[in-house]
Amino acid sequence: MMPFIKHFVRAVYLPLCFASIATVAQAQTVDYDGDNYLKINVPALALKNISLQYERPVGQQISVALNVRYAPTSDLPFKQAFKNIIDDDEVSKQIDGLRTGNFVIAPEFRYYTGGQAGRGFYIAPYVRYARYTAELPFRYDYNGTEKIFPLSGSLNAFSGGVMIGTQFKLSRLLYLDWWIIGGTYGTSSGRIDGRAPLDENEQQALRNELDEFKNGFIDTKYQVDQNGATVDLDGKWVTARLGLALGIRF
Structure with missing residues (x-):
C-alpha cells in the first residue's frame, strides 16, 4: 500500500498543489476594478453645489x-444671467439680495442598453426629495420709498423623473458619466416668514407688493398683520437634470 500512496502523491497530489498555488498567484496579479462607482458632478461646482453619486451594478x-x-446658503450663482433670462423687473428686484441653499437626495435605477452595467448608454428612472432654504430681503414701496422686510424659510419638493445618459471608461479606474438630459415633475410646498412691527400703512404696502409677486405656477397665500408676514407656497415642481460626473471605480 505504501508504494502506491507514494506514486499517487508524486503523480497526482503534488501537481494539483502546484497548480493551485500558481492559480492563486496569477489571480493576485490580475487587476480587479471593483463593483462600486463614486462620482462627482463637475459642472455643479460652478453653481456652488457639491453633487456626489454612488453607483453599484x-x-x-x-x-x-x-x-x-x-x-450651503450663499448668494444666487450667475445672478445677472438669471435676471436677463427672466426679464421681469419685479422678480429681478427681489432676487438681488436672495441667499439660498439646498439639500437633494435621489435614488436611481439604471438599465444599460449595451449589455454591461456601468458601461454605455442607459435609461434611469429616479425619485427625488429636495429641500431649499432661502433668505430674502423683500423690497416693497412705501410712500415712494423702498423699504425692506426680511423673509426666510424653506421649501420641500417631491418629484420623479427619467434621465438618459452614457458612461465611459477613461482608464482602468477612471470613468466619465454624462447625464445627457433628464426631466423631473412633482409637487412643492413651503413657507417663508418674517417678524417685525408694521403699522397699517406698511401692512397694506407689503400686501400690494406680495400681490405683484404672485404667479400662476406656484400658489402663494400670505398673511400680513402688525407683527409681520407669513407666505405659504404650494405648487408644481418641474426641473431639468444635466451633468457631467467624473468618478472612480473601486
Whole structure:
C-alpha cells in the first residue's frame, strides 16, 4: 500500500498543489476594478453645489445609484444671467439680495442598453426629495420709498423623473458619466416668514407688493398683520437634470 500512496502523491497530489498555488498567484496579479462607482458632478461646482453619486451594478445590465447634493446658503450663482433670462423687473428686484441653499437626495435605477452595467448608454428612472432654504430681503414701496422686510424659510419638493445618459471608461479606474438630459415633475410646498412691527400703512404696502409677486405656477397665500408676514407656497415642481460626473471605480 505504501508504494502506491507514494506514486499517487508524486503523480497526482503534488501537481494539483502546484497548480493551485500558481492559480492563486496569477489571480493576485490580475487587476480587479471593483463593483462600486463614486462620482462627482463637475459642472455643479460652478453653481456652488457639491453633487456626489454612488453607483453599484446589481445585474448584467442593471445598477442602482444614489445621488446626494448639497449647497450651503450663499448668494444666487450667475445672478445677472438669471435676471436677463427672466426679464421681469419685479422678480429681478427681489432676487438681488436672495441667499439660498439646498439639500437633494435621489435614488436611481439604471438599465444599460449595451449589455454591461456601468458601461454605455442607459435609461434611469429616479425619485427625488429636495429641500431649499432661502433668505430674502423683500423690497416693497412705501410712500415712494423702498423699504425692506426680511423673509426666510424653506421649501420641500417631491418629484420623479427619467434621465438618459452614457458612461465611459477613461482608464482602468477612471470613468466619465454624462447625464445627457433628464426631466423631473412633482409637487412643492413651503413657507417663508418674517417678524417685525408694521403699522397699517406698511401692512397694506407689503400686501400690494406680495400681490405683484404672485404667479400662476406656484400658489402663494400670505398673511400680513402688525407683527409681520407669513407666505405659504404650494405648487408644481418641474426641473431639468444635466451633468457631467467624473468618478472612480473601486
